[in-house]
Amino acid sequence: MAKIEVEHLYFYYGSKLVIEDISLEIETYKITALIGPSGCGKSTFLRCLNRMNDTIPGTRHRGRILLDGQDIYDPHLDVVTLRQRVGMVFQRPNPFPQSVYNNVAFGPRVQGLKHGQNLDEVVERSLREVDLWDEVKDNLNQDALSLSLGQQQRLCIARTISIRPDVILMDEPASALDPISTLHLEDLMRELVQDYTIVIVTHNMQQAARVSDDTAFFLTDDGQVGKLVEFGPTGRVFSAPEDTRTENYITGRFG
């Protein structure tokens, strides 16, 4: 079943078209990887899915994005509610410069959950889910910025899942991490996908091959406009790409 259906999506920064006619379906409880060379619009596409692009003035889109069949750009749909259902993890770990506890409690508090037992439970559960609990449980009041980058990124994921989103978007979540933290993060993603739908942008072909169920390959054409070249189950895309450009990219012949 498709969690998100994207239909003929075009996106403009001002008058500049950056992605053109993208249609794909993101399956529930699967990891969908977006790959492609730099500047082909992967981040832009990802940021459409939770409407983070709305925060950039002068942007425009055409086409439809359906979340559980509901148009996310529907004027009746509250963007705040949308972002609570579609969470996002950024390229550089960006915990708030506050305590570990407050970072994870941020989302629940914003939704009106007050101090106390419930909040403690949510914080513990979220930190356990990202395997960070044992490392920080003795000092939940420490500054989040004092954690290692890998821990910070897991904290950011804990913060995201504290409000139980349906979908987690990740834009190159491992690019600032060392190899061990990266493998740790990939394991974590495999665990999380039991409960969440995950979309990940990555430059790392092995990573896409290792963790994802589906792969979408983006490429810019001559006019610097990003297009979807190939989309399908990861095994198939990597072993028997239909498009020669996909094959060239995956085997490292360009990009």
Add this chain to the structure above:
Amino acid sequence: MCGARMNDQEQQPRREARVEPVSTARGLGQGRDHHWGEFLVENAIRVLGFSAIGFVVLIFLFLLQEGLPTFFRVELPILFGQRWYPTFDLYGTMPLILGSVLVTIVAIAIALPLGVATAVFVREVAPNWAREILKPMIETLAGIPSVVLGFFGMTIVAPLVRDVLGAPTGLTAFTGALLLAYMSLPTIISVAEDALDAVPKSYRDAGLAMGATRWQTIWRVVVPAARSGIITAIMLGMGRAIGETMAVMMVTGNAARMPVTADSLFRPVRTMTATIAAEMGEVARGSTHYHVLFGVGIILFVLTFMINLAAASVIFQKRRRGGLR
């Protein structure tokens, strides 16, 4: 990490400067002229720089020389007593210290919420064109001479305070605090605004992406992230308020009474600055009264210094944390 990067930047130009005379095909004589010019300018700047420091040190020494005798000439219990009657040799500075503290604290209590709210408005809410107009306007406010503000306070604010609050006189601690709040606002707004501006976009993005509204993101993410800068803003505003003389002297009534009763805020007070300014012209040089006024100056200096120190330590902490990242 941060320090290392700065060192690199510093060394870069120096290295180039050393290489230059060799690599360019300039005559030796010209090169020497060049060096002479450099030598002169460098030393002129050095002399100017050191003389500025020298003057500060001299002023400070003068303050100590004239003020320190106070603490030997007047017994400490009297000096920190509650009665300031110089004509009867009673030099109790407590009313003056508390007067300054009261006026300053109330001023900051008024200016802080207003200043931070304005800074948030200017930085986070106002459209670009409004920001372009507001910022220079706020900075201009800082340039209004305090005597003009004092005049405005006497003729408009004081009668208002008297009529609205029913105080016997409009010349009260509260009137002074209002004016001081107004005077410290530009500082607080500018510094707090810079602090908000320095909050990385990634924090805002994280807040918004968590489904926080714009306001929730501002109050729960951006403002806390800027808190050390905002504390600095408050400290600087306080420093400005506690040292202000003219406007305060004009509107606080200058009665040296202990501001310890509940209604003190709406009664006249006298601050340390106003006392020095008002009485310095009338004392005989070298008299006890004269030295005590300098002693009050030292006390004021110590207070201001502690406030600045607190501000600096906040800044220092922030730097250190930034450096570790």
